[in-house]
Amino acid sequence: MNTTHTGPAPLAGVRVLDLSKILAGPYATMSLADLGADVTKVEHPDGGDPTRSWGPPFVGPDATYYLAINRGKKSVTVDLKSEEGQDVIHRILEETDVVVENFKPGSGLQRIFDYRTLSERYPHLVVLHISAFGEDGPLRDEPGYDMIAQAAGGLMSLTGEPGGAPMKAGFAMGDLGAALFGLIGVLAALVERSRTGRGQYVTTSLFECQLALHVNWATNYFATGERPAALGSGHPNLAPYQAFPASDGYFVLAVGNDNQWGSLCSAIARDELTTDPRFERNRDRVANRGDLERELSTAFASGTVEHWCDTLAAHAVPVSPIRHLDEIYADPHTAALGMIGTVDHPTLGSLQQIAFPVSFAGERPRLTSAPPVLGADTDEILGAHRPQSVVGG
Template sequence: MSALSGIRVLDFSQVLAGPFAAMLLADLDAEVVKVEPPAHGDHSRQMAPRVQDGLSGAYLAVNRNKRGVALDLKDERGRALAHQLAAQADVVIENFRPGVAARLGIDYATLAALNPRLVHCSISGFGQTGPYSSRGGFDLVAQGMTGLMSVTGDPDGAPAKCGIPVTDLATGLFAVYGILAALNARERTGRGQQVDASLFDTGIGLAVWEAVEYFHTGKTPGRTGSAHRLGAPYQAFRTSDGYFTVGADGDRHWPRFCEVIGLPRLPEDPRFTTNDDRLANREALVAAIEERTTTRTRDEWLTLLEEVGVPAGPINSVPEALSDPHTQARDMVVDVEHETLGTVRTLGPIVKLSDTPATIQSPAPGLGEHSTEVLTRLGVDESTISALRNEGVIA
């Protein structure tokens, strides 16, 4: 038995947030049909790194376990096929700018009239309502407008975006959260509903500690580099050959950390006795700690800290993180066989379920790879499929 077996998903989305959400559902064995425009498909097919014509690493990364159908939604015959697919679906995911889905005939109102049990998820930059709803959605813009960039980077540096497209990916996660909640509600009401997820709401919602600081102190949160804004020391420190991270802001770990780095009396210094003291004097605290940590290597300090139970870890490069033995043990890097590319390496399922685990059964589909299979199952005869293909309505 699999977690989402029997759930049918139509994925009209492109690039990242929507495809990522649909992929997470597919990993749990939902039947996901990815619908793309016949000419060029999902925009991410053309993104770097390109691996062959019409296929990129970006596309492969978030479209596994899906079947691929190419339909021209601007043609009324393509829309009619999309409507037939939606009538049999449990979930629709789209991430067009608000208003575009309605023009293409795949908006919530249109599809819910055909299938009242449908859970329709719209992912956008700013949501389906509000003064900015008509704007396009870009992770960089969302990170800037929601305050995330204002608190990212070194205190004396320029604002920086998070190294990963955090609002894109997290919006995909929140979309899945909303979809699963709506499917659960449908079991009681018999009706589907619209799920409205946006990069803007995600960015605001992720600023948990920053909102706390502003709500309760009235101060504007600033950039703290790798440091935590509510605890110290909880950040990266220099060593003789690189950096490592330490979470020693608690009363239990703080004195242990000081013992290990050879400053056993530092907790008695009135500037550093309590967490509030250390936050108020963080610059002096970091200077005192790094005077000691720069005398030994990263690995030497990590060994000593692990022995006494102080939370600490290396700052790995991406290749180091992906090759870490723990990464391998958790099956977070897996190989998938692709018909033309051979073995393709991809990231593994993130959440582990004991009885109904997520699995990777197939790589991302080629453009329209399963059009004939899916439309035949829908009841479209071969001659019609051939005619529509010749006229560019499907591919």
């Protein structure tokens, strides 16, 4: 495994205050830390971020869920609802560039840290607010987790086998989508601040980001008015572009144009399919996807996954086995890209982490520090003399 301790830090000098919890906000702030920002995570003295207990599995006192999304940060324990705690936050805000929060809409904390009030006192501040359903509309005050967003935002209606039960995506695409769009918003606001000197209020939501990720599903519907449905591993606009069963398992192939279709037919010794009027062009194959799937499934049943992956790759047809995570983490290609690094935890030793997936001039940002122990940096950041009620002991 690759250990990354050096690398570019394009956001060096940017100071971030992380008032968020769970996944979307912490993932965005971890990404900012990976890019070199100085991130301070504020947690409640009683238990901290809820994801610390989202296990098993645990490594030491913390769940692996928490360890996955909080590296590179410092942890400070503060009771945000106390006057002393709010005074502490205001002292920190004087030297802060970016605040990330996901306060519940209409909550006391959202009112206390209202951006309009903050901006008068700290005009340079960029605040990212992440909610479940956005700033306007009848659902604006509703809370939500990732699966609520996947259901409300349409992803679950498009995931699963045709006619089967709705399924959520394997990744937390509601939270992660909001984290990534929120990150884009923060970076854009910092660029604008470099021109104007003023920060701004950046908002996004799990629901809005789900809609943004509909992409071709949305334009398909706008063009036809037909309600789309789940296609299993299939693609609404391309065929064949899905998983197929071999004699010992499944693999996927992705035919993106008619030339690749011809190469596929040659690879399976079925050249006559290229002139079959049901399959000649992509539009024909999409219209007749049921017949196409039956023809190809019959052909692929005679060989193993390895055989078909090797054969199709030799004909320049995009193809892959369906790999499990243990296989991916042990793959030499993963190692060559440096996508797995380690951080040194003060009590747990070396922890493996997935690295930031963007390189700068061929160099990947460094993994600077392990996810912090709850309150580990309170003394350093707040100083030795602070009210006992602020830090909860």
